[in-house]
Amino acid sequence: MASGTALIYDDEMTSYKLLWDNPECDIEVPERLLSSYEQLKRYHLLERCVHVPVREGTEEEIMLVHSSEYLEVVKSTQTMNEEELRRVSGNYDAVYFHPNTYRCAKLAVGATLQLVDSVMSGKVCNGMALVRPPGHHSQRNAANGFCVFNNVAIAAQYAKRRYGLQRILIVDWDVHHGQGIQYVFEEDPSVLYYSWHRYEHQQFWPLLRESDYDAVGQGKGKGFNLNVPWNKVGMGNSDYLAAFFHVLLPVAFEFVPELILVSSGYDSGIGDPEGQMNATPECFAHLTHFLMQLANGRLCAVLEGGYHLKSLSESVCMTVKTLLRDPLPQISGEMAPCLSAVESIQNVRAAHKPYWKCLMYEVPPVKTAAAIVSKADAHLLPISVQVEMEMNAQELKTLVSALDAELVKEERALLSLQNVVAILDKILKKKVCNGIAESSLASVSTTFALKHCFDFGLQRVLCIVVGDVDLELDLDDGKILLMNICQKQQTEKTNSKYHISLNWREDAERNNFFCAVLGFILPVAYSYQPDLMIIVIGPNRSLGINGISLLTCLLQGLAESRILVVIQDTEIKLVQSVAKTLSGVPAPDFGAYAPASQENVLEIKRLRNQLQQEWKMLRCSVRDWISGS
Ligand code: X5A
Ligand code: ZN
Secondary structure, eight states: OOOOEEEEOOGGGGSOOOOSOOTTTTTOOTHHHHHHHHHHHHTTOGGGSEEOOOOOOOHHHHTTTSOHHHHHHHHHGGGOOHHHHHHHHHTSBSOOOOTTHHHHHHHHHHHHHHHHHHHHTTSOSEEEEOOSSOOTTOBTTBOBTTBSSOHHHHHHHHHHHHHOOSOEEEEEOSSSOOHHHHHHHTTOTTEEEEEEEEOTTTTSTTOOGGGSTTOOOOGGGTTSEEEEEEOSSOOOHHHHHHHIIIIIHHHHHHHOOSEEEEEEOOTTBTTOTTTOOOBOHHHHHHHHHHHTTSGGGOEEEEEOOOOOHHHHHHHHHHHHHHHTTOOOOOOOSOSOOOHHHHHHHHHHHHHHTTTOHHHHTTSOOOOEEEEOSOGGGGGGSOTTSEEOOOOOHHHHHHHHHHHOTTGGGOHHHHHHHHHHHHHHHHHHTTSSSEEEEEESSHHHHHHHHHHHHHHHTOSOEEEEEESSOOOOOOOSSSSEEEEEEEOOOOSSOOOBTTEEEEEOOOOSSOOOHHHHIIIIIHHHHHHHOOSEEEEEEOSSOSSOHHHHHHHHHHHTTSGGGOEEEEEEGGGGGGHHHHHHHHTTOOOOOOOSOOOOOHHHHHHHHHHHHHHTTTOGGGOOSHHHHHHHO
């Protein structure tokens, strides 16, 4: 990997200045460059850099961003007298021309491109260009805000062309919005433009609506323009760091830039008359350091604004020192962003949520959905559970009539389906992982739900019925494995591979249903490998809430945890606990170990013997294994 830091500077860029009285422009002085350069010398940073000469940007290069008409206008200012210069300057917002402006503007473009070439060729790893005039406000047909040619925008277009780059990140930490850069790349997803700027609800120059956080880019470029508007002055180190942590850096790491261009204005630093912000020079060391971790360290910093000579030159030094890989200085101040900063950050993040995964998945996806008949009971559900309104009646009718022409005629049956279908639909479409639905006719709605599953294309559904719910199902083809957990002691009962009755009498004092779950239900379920599970809970249950919770918890290992729990309305008091279990609360405490009753132990044994040929996960002895193979 390349090492070394380029520094690009030429005295000649100090050869233009404001010739008349104009309080808006008089801060942009040649001393900005001189004092920065002197300070680099004083800190012995200059001698540690690789010096690259400047050159003029060519007309062709300038026209990567600007029109030839505009280029001709700027060119024509070389030979103008003061009066003519004033007139041309007056055609633009916050601009002054001097006979040397054109020459310096060409050098500023060329210096920036020399820097890009030094980094892209591997001559150095990173670098800084100290240039005047700045560039980020200038536009295709206009000078603006002391800027003549858009050095950084030209550099990005140049790097795309010359080096075939596909992703360039432009970080504009100048305190003004680089609207010129935004306009150039608005529709271009290959250039991600990030700018924070003093905004004050559009009361600060350049007073543009499109500087706000909701300007996210256009067309193919949506998501590739990030504006962080500061609505208060006095933003400091912690506000800038927070914007980096919570907006720029996550997106930049997801973007994976191949080159970083920094529109490196220091009017965002403490003491600056334009910015009125509070960030200390050390802050720029940290900002630089973070950006150096991207794009293989390929970073080009290009001077934009910065009007407090001391603050400017110290901040330039901090940037160069960091590029040279010196240890980072301590950052001062209480590390807490202010409310207004956090508001802006929140707004940008929200505006960009549709475009960046790192912002999208910050809220965990809804795991559990619930639909219950009485919405008044909704408060019983854990807050993470999404409460569903039942499906709209027409939608439901269409769906039902497609699958069951008879059912659609029965009003009561139809009603009982609403909740179940609404939740099942969400699960099948993977909008939620699992869900719970109350039904007035659990048998009808479960039967229908199963039809809907197969219509959707599922292969195997495990259906566990707890309590009295009669399902009329065709169980021969193995698409459904039906397991009834009941308390009726049916002596004459034949268990088949896909229809199993487990007679389980819960012992009031002892919570030992886990014997049945581990010894029988789970091995069978794992052998079956369902792609959805439906647990139906009806009246006359032989299982209490603890048993049901345990079952629900442990079954989540199957079918990507896709479980639909259908609860008959008589059993509504279970909703809260089941919803908790589904949303991830661990199974309830089972108390001290107690062996299962003799009847229960025998029942498990009997079922194991009957079914271990079919469901091989039931084997737990060598004898089982031999007899089964
Ligand atoms: C490059 C830059 C600022 C122009 C301010 C005009 N321009 N009020 O910082
Ligand atoms: Zn600025």
